[in-house]
Amino acid sequence: MRSICYLLLASAMSLLKVDASLAQEPSADDRACVLNAVAKLPNVPGLKVEGSRALPQPQTQRRMVEIDVSVLGESETYVFNCIRNGALTLIQPLGRKPGSQAQGLSIEDRECITSAVAKVPNNLAIKIERSRVVPQSRASQGRLYKVRVEIDVSLAGQSSTYVFNCIRNNEVTVVQPMGIR
Numbered sequence: 001m002r003s004i005c006y007l008l009l010a011s012a013m014s015l016l017k018v019d020a021s022l023a024q025e026p027s028a029d030d031r032a033c034v035l036n037a038v039a040k041l042p043n044v045p046g047l048k049v050e051g052s053r054a055l056p057q058p059q060t061q062r063r064m065v066e067i068d069v070s071v072l073g074e075s076e077t078y079v080f081n082c083i084r085n086g087a088l089t090l091i092q093p094l095g096r097k098p099g100s101q102a103q104g105l106s107i108e109d110r111e112c113i114t115s116a117v118a119k120v121p122n123n124l125a126i127k128i129e130r131s132r133v134v135p136q137s138r139a140s141q142g143r144l145y146k147v148r149v150e151i152d153v154s155l156a157g158q159s160s161t162y163v164f165n166c167i168r169n170n171e172v173t174v175v176q177p178m179g180i181r
């Protein structure tokens with residue numbers, strides 16, 4: 001878990017330097033707010049920090065911090081309230097907003113993707129690039145929902161695709177590995 005946090009923190013540090021919303025080098029307070037906010041992100045396999053913003057709130061010591069993330073082609077923005085007082089940094093999660101790519105996925109598709117990602121080997125060198133949901137049968141027999149999930153990954157410059165069958169019946173999701181190609 002620490003390795004994932006360090007990886008996320010390193011991603012956030014590089015993003016601080018290129019964030020277009022900051023006209024100059026970020027302040028120490030902005031860096032502290034972003035780094036502490038990144039540490040509060042959920043521990044999700046394949047989570048990638050895409051961008052960050054620390055927006056000062058007028059007439060206060062508070063900053064609104066927005067962290068843009070992606071997981072398997074879905075994008076979201078996590079929003080935090082950051083209060084700085086000397087060396088003390090307090091981070092309050094305020095919620096999250098879906099990104100533009102996440103709006104096209106059904107709840108069933110999201111659940112199948114999340115369950116399939118959990119079955120990809122937990123190796124920090126594996127980078128999850130994208131995912132696809134290929135319909136096989138949707139609600140053809142009552143509430144039975146069956147799709148194939150394909151997750152494209154890269155490892156040391158080599159690409160491969162993990163393939164899973166996902167079957168949902170109401171609230172139960174079963175994901176079966178089908179192979180790697």
